[in-house]
Amino acid sequence: MAKCSNTTFKLEFVDSLTKVDKQQWQALFADNPFCHCEFLLSLEQHCLGQGSGWYPQHILVFDGSDIVAAMPGYIKTHSYGEYMFDWNWADAYQQTGQDYYPKYISAIPFTPVSSRRIAIAASHQQHSEQIISAVIKGCQYLQDKLQLSNSQWLYIDKPTSDILATTCPQRIDLHYLWHNRNYQDFDGFLAQLTSRKRKNIKKERAKIAQQHFTFQWLDGAQINDDLWQQFYRFYVNTYRYRSGHDGYLNLPFFQSLSTVLRQHVRLLMVADQTGEFVAGALFVVSDDTLYGRYWGCEAGDDFLHFEVCYYQGIEYAIKHQLAFFDAGVQGEHKLIRGFEPKLSYGNYLFTQQPFAAAITEHLSQQNRHIQMALERAKQYLPYRKDG
Known part of the structure; x- marks a missing residue:
């Protein structure tokens, strides 16, 4: 457990959540199931560590003996499973004979979900900027000690990203989110779409209805090991078809979710x-949001994919009065199905100044393009102008 101090707060780096007071961590991240201690610990025990390229290095911020802030973090030896890609930066380093890896990231492994990365106790909110500054200094300390090329915060909440941006250049990207505008049912949602888009969705759903599939939603208490095994088979099949490998997560991790989440x-x-x-999809529910995480099937079928990953999720969100449905990153095809474009945020702290200046300029240009893409994307939304 390494330590780093400033004049007010003490920072500690821990290489496993088994070394953290779970109740104190949980109190900080109570609103985000992906940052729950047991979820991250299950990832750590089943999917990370030796040979994975992900090595836990979390930051704890102390005021006296109390943990007043925390940040999940990982030393990385590659850029897989992050979804805010930086392969071109790694190539630039390699071409000049310098090492891009290892690097340090604050993110949820394999989970591109926007949320707080630096969670600060309610009692210390008035010290947020000072605590974030201490975390930045802690990352600089880690970079110097371990010769890391940079630190990254991926899919971080906008308020924290804006504070970080005074020191660590900000990056934006597009994401797509469905909003529940107090719909009573799926037809109520469809009624807000233009006639053409409404008809297209009805046609897609009709093709699935003709095949007489049965859809069964199960919660954590209902999902036994046999069901996880069947889902895992679909997950692996789909990853092999799309990516040529078995996916980042394994069966024991999925099976643990019935307990940890x-x-x-x-x-x-x-x-x-x-x-x-013949197919299955994994979702996670918070107080106000349904998150679509993974899906798989016996054989590829775009219409079944749309039904399982989008329309069934929309119906679930409406039924359970959830405000949002986040079906995952990428996919402009979400636009015409009612998912609205929004911005995701990242920040970067580079050790080597020549690269830092070039990447900062690159990010500035890229951010301008993303802002323009955001405005263009809004023009393709399927909602009626009088809705």
Whole structure:
């Protein structure tokens, strides 16, 4: 457990959440299931560490003996599983004979969900800027000690990103989010779309209805190991088809979710006319948001994908009065299905100044393009102008 101090707060770096007071960590991240201690610890125990390229190095901020802020963090030896890609920067380093890896990131492994990365106790909110400054100094200390090329905060909340941006250049990217505007049912949502877009969605759903699939939502208490095994088979099949590998997560991790995210995990299983499961999707629920995380099937079917990953999720959010549905990153095809574009944020702290200046300029240009793309994307939304 390494330590780093400034005049007010003491920072400690821990290489495992087994070394952290779980109750204190949980109190800081109570509103975000992906930052719950047990969830991150399950990732750590089943999917990270030796040979994975992800090595936990979390930051704890102390005021006396009390943890008043915390940040999940990982030393990385590659850029897989991050979703705010920096491969071109790594190539630039390599071409000049310098090492881009290892680097340090604050992110949720394999989970591009925007949320707080630096969680600060309610009692210390008035010290937020001072605590964030201490965290930046801690990252600089870590970079110097371990010869890391940079530190990154990925999918960080905008208020914290804006504070970081005074020192650590900000990056923006597009994300797509469905908003529940007090719809009573799916037809109520469709009624807000233009006639053409409404008809297209109805056609897609009709093609699935003709195949007489059965859709079954299960919560954490209902998902047994056999169901996880079937879902995992679909997950691996889809990853192999799309990416040529088995995916980043393994069966023991998925099985652990029935315990570590028991109140938040949802599994949607799809059965054909014979009752055999042919597809499945994993979701996570917070107080106001449904998150679509992974899906898989026996054989590729775009319409089944749209039904399972989008339309079933929209119906679930409406039924359970959730304000938002986040179906995952990328995919402009979400626009025409009612998912609205929004910005995601990242920040970067580079050790080597020549690269820092070039990357800062690159980010400035890229951010301008993203802002323009955001405005263009809004023009393709399917909602009626009089809605």
